[in-house]
Each structure stands twice: as C-alpha cells, then as structure tokens.
Amino acid sequence: QVQVAESGGGLVQAGGSLRVSCVVSGLTFGKTVMGWLRQAPGKEREWVSCISWTGIYTYYADFVKGRFTISRDNAKNTLYLQMNSLKPEDTAMYYCAADLPSCSQSLLSTTPRTSGSGGQGTQVTVSS
Secondary structure, three states, rough: OOEEEOOOEEEEEOOOEEEEEHHHHHOOHOOOEEEEEEOOOOOOOOOEEEEEEOOOOOOOOOOOOOOOOEEOOOOOOEEEEEEEEEEEEHEEEEEEOOOOOOOOOHOOOOOOOOOOOOOOEEEEEEEE
C-alpha cells in the first residue's frame, strides 16, 4: 500500500521561498514517476510539476515555470518542490502523487482526478 507524507508548507510573504517534501513508502520509489499538484479553496485541482523516475525529465505548469523546481532523492524515497518567487496565487494545499503513468506536459494540462496519493497535503500560504 502506497503511503505518502507531505511536509514543509507554511506562511511566507510574496517573493519568498519554501521547499516542500514528500516521503513515500510502499513502492519502489526509484522506479516511480512522481508529481505535485495543488488545490486552492474553491478552485479545481491542478498539476504543478512531474518528474521521471530517473529525475532526468521534469515538466512544469506554465504558471510555475522558472520559479519552482522539482527534484527527488531516490536514496531517501523523497520528492521535493523548491518554490521561489512565491505569489499570493500560489496559496493552496500541495499534494504529491506517486506512481503516475507518465510525466509529460500533456499530463500537466489535465485536471487531476484525485488529491494525490492519499496524503494530508501541506498548506502553503503566501501573503501579499
């Protein structure tokens, strides 16, 4: 059974930075495509980024390109999202998704069917 635990969110001023993490268990992390998605109150879920199991291929939603960086440490079964130049519109609950069928720009244009892989998410709040 896949289990994920997101952490690292918090309150930050606009222009600031945060790094959120996701520890994964219950699968072979090093062979798993991973992603981050988010949901703001009253809004649909949206994909933020995804990463191939090697970490070589990464994709980003247009609204975070150049500001966010996804990475992974396969030795630690951990996924990261470094968020810089944060904006108030980045305020949302962030979830990680494990074992995606693929990682592509096309995936990021779809609406996530679920809130990740069952984790509680981590709240990111950006004040103006």
